[in-house]
Amino acid sequence: MINLEWFRTFKVIYEAGTLSAAAQALFISQPGVSLHLSSLESYAGHRLFDRDTRKMIATERGTMLYNFIIDHMNKLEEAEHNLHRKSKMEKPTISVGMSTGIFQYMLESHISELPFNLVTRFGDYPQMLQELNSGTLDLILTPQKSTQHNLEYKAFTKERIVLICGNQTDTTELDEFLLRDDRPALKEWLSVQNFYTTASDMEHLNRFWSASFDTLPSFRPKYVLPSLGSILRCLSNSKGFAVVPDFLCCNEIAGNAVKLAWEGSPPVENTLYFGKRKNTAYPQEIKYLEEILTRNWPQCHEGLTPVN
Template sequence: MINLEWFRTFKVIYEAGTLSAAAKDLFISQPGVSLHLSSLESFAGHRLFDRDTRKMVATERGTMLYNFIIDHMNKLEEAEHIFRRKSKAEKPTVSVGMSMEIFQHVLEAHITDLPFNLVTRFGDCPQMLQDLNNGTLDLILTTLKGTQHNLDYRPFNTEKIILICGNQTDTREFEELLSQDNRPALREWLNNQVWYTTAYDMEYLKNFWSASFEALPSFRPKYVVPSFASILRCMSNSKGFAVVPDFLCGKELAEKGIKLAWDGSPAVENTLYFAKRKNTAYPDEIKYLEDILNKNWPVDEQVLSLLD
């Protein structure tokens, strides 16, 4: 019967290039590596590497085997990492998913003080929910609630979606149309402006537009940048419009590099949830992170006064 360790050894030899390097990576002796390889070659009935004094060069059969097993081996190694029993002396590692902006504004300054290891991933809510459900994430911050029965959601804050513009933007006509509540004219005027959005998520713009005009945006943003922070930097002391969460804008509004154009009507608010698995292995660590996020969530009086 084939030994799955032969495949692991084969994979490491293929990637390391020599028997000695593979032995070092696997923490076994070089004769042990040679034995695994010769056993696998005997099982396969073909030579998998051409040997020379400097490097192990995969044969055509060896390359075919590597390409066939690599995805499966990576999955098994990921499962090994996730499910192996941790020693009491080892710090636990908690994997968290959230937006890049929340990480930068709320959590980044505190990670060096955490009493456990942290792995952070950025992504959209559907993908993070899937990763939470399959065990590769332990906690996420999401505005979307999924249908998975093993996930627990707890609301912790809200974000309001607002329309901002650079302080060099001439908004006199816009303000006149807004005072008249002329929605068709407002929509047409905004369609002809310079727009910024993020590369990974246009849902904020779509939701704001749908609430205000009962339609999806009919324009293509001129500038698509990596993050909301990039939008704020690019728009500051310039022209253009963007739809962003309110908690990100306090500093820029206070410094008057941007200005609030409209808080929408009806207002668009998202509830942010802590989501975790009901049978999480890290309840104390997750509670620690939730407390940090609750305590340090930005409440900016500048934004609140403009929205009132």
């Protein structure tokens, strides 16, 4: 079945003259505009534009289609504007992508304060970048950047990946190995300890282990839990080890529920970025979210100094 959004995109391309200008007017990515046009041309069975180096030139069939739909599209847009005026008091809905840890620790308690509706997504970073580019997400917090020209990134802060343990864990041998910088003995000792990790991936543990010992861990963590928050609750006032971002465990370390066992050497750090589309329909709402996250981000040590 034909998608009516294809006609809206076709009309804007015809009037704007270029795919990039149409993308800006529609607040979607240029690949999204191209997809709508190619889908409409495939459905029609004819080219609707000739692609020039600087401008999209309508073919004869393209001009015929434009003249046929323009009155109907204008009436639909008028109806849309009238409906928007009637519902202008309704809150906009902002879609945000971030890790579950960041959401739980930095944003969850402020949901009731938001002057707009919020939809959150938790996935891997490549998926969130793709959804930001396609318009499914309005804002993401990510350590990864992509090369799409319609996206922009603002450095926000740094997170350090650290080794922690429950406060009942005996770290006497660990401290001795660290004091002597005996990496082989340290690696062997840690390999037989009880480790916690999340069900989604072992990225933090793998990166920390590779940086410290120049290899991937040869063991499987004993406990696989659904989230980093679950790991901290299980470690609090208990025994065992985990590798987590330091901002997640600031309160637990300050309250002596868990201990900072080792910051790693060399340290493993990520720069976190706010990612958004250059042309967004919700600049004020996105700024509001950025300010909340910036204001509530913990500063455990120099590894979490906000980036200006």
